[in-house]
Amino acid sequence: MAQGFLLKDHLFNADSIGDLAAEFAAGLPGFDSACFYRDVMAGLAQRELMARLEWIADCLEPHLSAGFPEMADQLQAAMVPELDPDLQDDDFGRFIHAAPGILAVRHGLEHHRERALDLLYEATKRFSMEFYIRPFLNRWPEETLARLALWAEDENYHVRRLVSEGTRPRLPWAGKITIDPLAPMPLLDRLHADGTRYVTRSVSNHLNDIAKFAPDLVTGRLDLWREAGAQVPGELDWMTRHALRTLVKQGHEGALKLLGFRSDVPVRLTQLALESDQVAPGGALEMTVMLEAEEDCPVIVDYxxxxxxxxGNLAPKVFKLKQGQVAADKPLQLKKRHVLKANATTFSLYPGAHRVAVQVNGRVLGEVEFEVLG
Structure with missing residues (x-):
């Protein structure tokens, strides 16, 4: 990522707001695109990413009807064509198209539920409405889940993905939902057999969320899906690995067994060496790992x-190193270079003693200390 890159400016800028103004002008006769553009740009710079979404909706509202049914009709009339149904993965849409979801929550949640859900249905074919379905789950849980059950059968994969993504217990950036976190499981039972990776990735991420508070339920469900045979075996294998990634890092025995690994694997760590035991922020921790075994052993090696x-306290973070096999007659040597970012956005580096540990199939086999310089 280039130095100075800001996601909020990449997503919301003169070009993208100009595009949005032109889209509304094309869909709504008499829409004052110049005024809308000026208003948005005047308040954009001082706002953070998610606040910019709300600001765009703020600036759009004066140009729309006050009554929600008419507003919803206008929002649909200005929608761009649906996202390409042939891509089938990684086609999230453009953040500038979030306004229908925001306005559906503001003006449709209480008194126009069905029309608002219809609007979300159309909007999510252009930009995921995963953030905006959640207030409806909180306010109208039974009715919204019933609608999602219908959407789970929809021909559009963006609609089907919304069913899983919007009900995730720990959806990043999103508001909390107050429904029973296991209530959507019947929807996942339907969606796990989907033929589109964009949907199955969401189902796997959803299971990974659930694994953090109900691990045995997740491994049991994956077992049932394997027995049902509704999903292509290769895709279900991928989904299983993706869904169990947190449990594997935790050494959960049931997760490891489901993936074909033993938690008590007879592997020895015979070397854990650092090129230097002092690393400056921005530098790299370079390690060499050697594993040996008396029998062939499939392994998941993390550090x-x-x-x-x-x-001053220490807290661990687990990283992937290697999935493979330690042969009885040949030690497995692994090397890793881990950059200690000086300006990471999610955490800060503090000088002092740190340590690195190697775990195999969830079991820590050894560790060494190193120092981050001030």
Missing amino acids: QIWFRRKD
């Missing part, structure tokens, strides 16, 4: 870095 927090 933990125990980062120093501001309060």
Whole structure:
């Protein structure tokens, strides 16, 4: 990522707001695109990413009817063509097209539920409405789940993905939902057999969310799906690995077994060496790992870095290293270069003692200390 890159400016800028103004002008006769553009741009710079979505909706509202049914008709009339149904993956849409979802929540949640859900249905074919279905799940849980059950059968894969993504217990950036986190499981039972990776990735991420508070339920469900045989075996294998990634890092025995690994694998760590035990922020921790075994053993090798927090305590973060096999007659040597970012957006580096540990099939086999320089 280039230095100085800001996602909010990449998504919302003069060009993208100009595109949005032109789209509404094309769909709504008499729409004052110049005024809308000026208003949005005047308040854009000082706002963060998610606040910019709300600001765009704020600036759009004065140009639309006050009554929600008429507003919804206008929003649909200005929608761009649906996202390409042939891509079938990684086609999230443009953030500038979030306004229908925001306005559906503002003006349709209480008194126009069905029309608002219709609007979300159309809008999610252009930009995922995963953030905006959640207030409806909170306010109208039974009715919204019933609508989602219909959408799980929809021909459009963006609609089907919304069913899983919008009901995730721990959806990033999104507001919380208050329904029973296991209530959507029947929807996942339907969607796990989907033929589109964009949908099955969401189902797997959803299961990974659930695994953080109901791990055995997740492994049991994956077992049932395997027995049902509704999904292509190769795709279900991929889904299983993706859904169990947190449990594997935690060494959950049932997850490891489902993936064909033993938690008590007879592997020895015979070397864990660092090129240097002092690393400056922005530098790299370079390690060499050697594993040996007396019999052929399939392994998932991870490494933990125990980062120093501001309060001086250490907290671990697990990273993937290798999935493979240790042969009885040949040690497995692995090398890793891990850059300690000096300006990471999700955490800060603090000087002092840290440590790195190697775990095999969820079991820590050894660790060494290193120092992050100030």
